[in-house]
Amino acid sequence: NAGVMQNPRHLVRRRGQEARLRCSPMKGHSHVYWYRQLPEEGLKFMVYLQKENIIDESGMPKERFSAEFPKEGPSILRIQQVVRGDSAAYFCASSLTGGDQPQHFGDGTRLSIL
Amino acid sequence: QKEVEQDPGPLSVPEGAIVSLNCTYSNSAFQYFMWYRQYSRKGPELLMYTYSSGNKEDGRFTAQVDKSSKYISLFIRDSQPSDSATYLCAMSMGTNAGKSTFGDGTTLTVKP
Numbered sequence A: 001n002a003g004v005m006q007n008p009r010h011l012v013r014r015r016g017q018e019a020r021l022r023c024s025p026m027k028g029h030s031h032v033y034w035y036r037q038l039p040e041e042g043l044k045f046m047v048y049l050q051k052e053n054i055i056d057e058s059g060m061p062k063e064r065f066s067a068e069f070p071k072e073g074p075s076i077l078r079i080q081q082v083v084r085g086d087s088a089a090y091f092c093a094s095s096l097t098g099g100d101q102p103q104h105f106g107d108g109t110r111l112s113i114l
Numbered sequence B: 001q002k003e004v005e006q007d008p009g010p011l012s013v014p015e016g017a018i019v020s021l022n023c024t025y026s027n028s029a030f031q032y033f034m035w036y037r038q039y040s041r042k043g044p045e046l047l048m049y050t051y052s053s054g055n056k057e058d059g060r061f062t063a064q065v066d067k068s069s070k071y072i073s074l075f076i077r078d079s080q081p082s083d084s085a086t087y088l089c090a091m092s093m094g095t096n097a098g099k100s101t102f103g104d105g106t107t108l109t110v111k112p
Helices: none
Strands: A005-007 A010-013 A019-024 A031-037 A043-050 A053-056 A065-068 A075-079 A088-095 A109-113 B004-006 B011-014 B019-025 B032-038 B045-051 B054-058 B061-066 B071-076 B085-092 B106-111
Touching: A005 A088, A010 A019, A019 A088, A019 A109, A031 A075, A043 A065, A043 A075, A075 A088, B004 B085, B011 B019, B019 B085, B019 B106, B032 B061, B045 B054, B045 B061, B071 B085
Parallel strands: A010 A109, B011 B106
Antiparallel strands: A005 A019, A019 A075, A031 A043, A031 A088, A043 A053, A065 A075, A088 A109, B004 B019, B019 B071, B032 B045, B032 B085, B054 B061, B061 B071, B085 B106
């Protein structure tokens, strides 16, 4: 999983604070996906981005969550005014092209809300 | 009903056993089928990636897809303790539909 880099690996926030999760895709990959994993559950899709564009955000909560993938730099998943229910592992994946190419995952950011 | 259902496990087998992991799905638009292995506190690692029906073999791993029955399987031959992990099946519609839909995972323990 060394190809997709996520940081921080662990993030602790108090209720009401903001959380910023970063993801650098594998070299040459321009498609990024964010997933959330709750304990004992599979991964749930949140958002799919290409450089400077959001392609599919059907899995994103309507409020407090946003994502971006700027022309330069990593993709950012931002959670504003965090609540206890946001505690989860957030995984980023990247692929060479969309849809018909396999996704490769990072080791995730484990977000804990106090 | 979930789009992807995976045998929940947990599964415990002796070293050297053949392991069968299974998923069913309801969306006939799924075209690409994946199996990932996830160790504790790590990200999913892609094991197998197949398109449409048929079998694909890679070392001790064989992925099988039956689109008519909406059923996929992963077989592990000569299982090793290092195979102990959670296995996730995933599917996507391909082309511009980037997201993958995952099963909830099956935890496998291979005992020496």
